[in-house]
Amino acid sequence: MQMKKIFIDTLGCQMNKLDTERILGILSHFNYEQTNDENQADLYIVNTCAIRQLSVDKAYSRLGNWGRIKKEKKSKNLPLPKIAICGCVAQLEKEDLLKKFPYLDLVIGPRNIPQLPELLEKIETKRLVVTDDFELCENKYETKRKKAVNAWLTIMEGCDNFCSYCVVPYTRGRERSRSVESIKNEAIKILSDGFKEITLLGQNVDSYGKNLDEKTNFAMLLKELDNLENINGNYRIRFTSSYPTDITDEVIDVIKNSTHICECFHIPMQSGNDRILKKMNRRYDFNQYKNIVEKIRKNIPDVSITSDFIAGFPSESEQEFLDTIKAIEVLELDYANTASYSPRPMTKAAKMTDVFIDEEEKSRRLNILNEKVKEASLKSNQKYLSRTMEILIDAVKDGVFQGRTRNNKVVHILNSDKDLSLGQFVEVKIKKASTWCLFGEIEK
Numbered sequence: 001m002q003m004k005k006i007f008i009d010t011l012g013c014q015m016n017k018l019d020t021e022r023i024l025g026i027l028s029h030f031n032y033e034q035t036n037d038e039n040q041a042d043l044y045i046v047n048t049c050a051i052r053q054l055s056v057d058k059a060y061s062r063l064g065n066w067g068r069i070k071k072e073k074k075s076k077n078l079p080l081p082k083i084a085i086c087g088c089v090a091q092l093e094k095e096d097l098l099k100k101f102p103y104l105d106l107v108i109g110p111r112n113i114p115q116l117p118e119l120l121e122k123i124e125t126k127r128l129v130v131t132d133d134f135e136l137c138e139n140k141y142e143t144k145r146k147k148a149v150n151a152w153l154t155i156m157e158g159c160d161n162f163c164s165y166c167v168v169p170y171t172r173g174r175e176r177s178r179s180v181e182s183i184k185n186e187a188i189k190i191l192s193d194g195f196k197e198i199t200l201l202g203q204n205v206d207s208y209g210k211n212l213d214e215k216t217n218f219a220m221l222l223k224e225l226d227n228l229e230n231i232n233g234n235y236r237i238r239f240t241s242s243y244p245t246d247i248t249d250e251v252i253d254v255i256k257n258s259t260h261i262c263e264c265f266h267i268p269m270q271s272g273n274d275r276i277l278k279k280m281n282r283r284y285d286f287n288q289y290k291n292i293v294e295k296i297r298k299n300i301p302d303v304s305i306t307s308d309f310i311a312g313f314p315s316e317s318e319q320e321f322l323d324t325i326k327a328i329e330v331l332e333l334d335y336a337n338t339a340s341y342s343p344r345p346m347t348k349a350a351k352m353t354d355v356f357i358d359e360e361e362k363s364r365r366l367n368i369l370n371e372k373v374k375e376a377s378l379k380s381n382q383k384y385l386s387r388t389m390e391i392l393i394d395a396v397k398d399g400v401f402q403g404r405t406r407n408n409k410v411v412h413i414l415n416s417d418k419d420l421s422l423g424q425f426v427e428v429k430i431k432k433a434s435t436w437c438l439f440g441e442i443e444k
């Protein structure tokens, strides 16, 4: 039987990338294969992100393109492709999307992905919106991961924090954790398939296990994953993201004493100012965040701590913005993702319209923030000059192999003429540091 072709476009975070791999895994059991030829698809899916309006607009533009292709095929009496939207925009906009895009066949929420095969049958006769709550999927079908060195693995979904700017609790729902057993089995499978590194994904990994009947928590899960049996050779475990005040001493202790868990925390701070943090509904102030950073640094040598910041949150004054700039410096953060504030539907902050900061000012602050992050990243990289570090090779560009240190620094290998391969662990002496990466040589 001839395989059907699916063209899938993924926008947004790693969670979405992993959802795309899940979709491809499920549909490979139903006679679908991926195509990169947009004109040949039988099924189009855009996997969307609602974190910023720019990303939503991109999704609309994809739907527009595919609508045009469908119209053209109709005019030539050719078989018509199906068009679907999934991810956070689907979850938020539901029926409105069918009204906006008359050629759209299916709107499916991220929690409904396991229902895709039956829904594809149903849309043969009618257009559908399916965004109901659905249990966390204990993958019935294997995820179709792209061959690489690092694999993503969801340990929990959703979030109960309701930060005032964030749409995630409305799109991904409340926190749900997978069982330790199923995560362990998937991790073993991933490593047996040749991956060397696993990144554990969760909106708030420190909440892992809270809703499970079994007595477990994130520290216990990390310990299990540090001690996987029957794995050939070395492997690494990473995780993202952490909520500052939910990081426990037990987690720090497990990482400190582990073999495979990487010394790397991504701890979104969002603002360095206490009043803004309160308005964001974050459950900590600057000093609490600082104490956690200090505790981690004291216990885990060479740890890197990265963060996220928003510039121009509603009502943020110049002085309050400068507190964020100061925080990056005082805390010696290694890197941060940045964005200017973008109002998201359903969130509390989106209603603070009377104190919105204008776009020009937000972009000015974002530029200053980005310059500060550059400076911090260079300073952090320079700490490793002349050090010998273990790197896991994960890419090769123009004949130059590159990899990451345990604390997630990208290192380009200057003497790449050696016999190297992807997935190999090598010791590299750092010779040069730039803003975004390091350069080193394999010794001997």
Ligand code: SF4
Pocket (backbone or CB within 6 Å): 159, 160, 161, 162, 163, 166, 167, 168, 169, 203, 204, 243
């Ligand atoms: S903790 Fe993260 S995912 Fe949860 S609501 Fe806050 S910003 Fe969103």
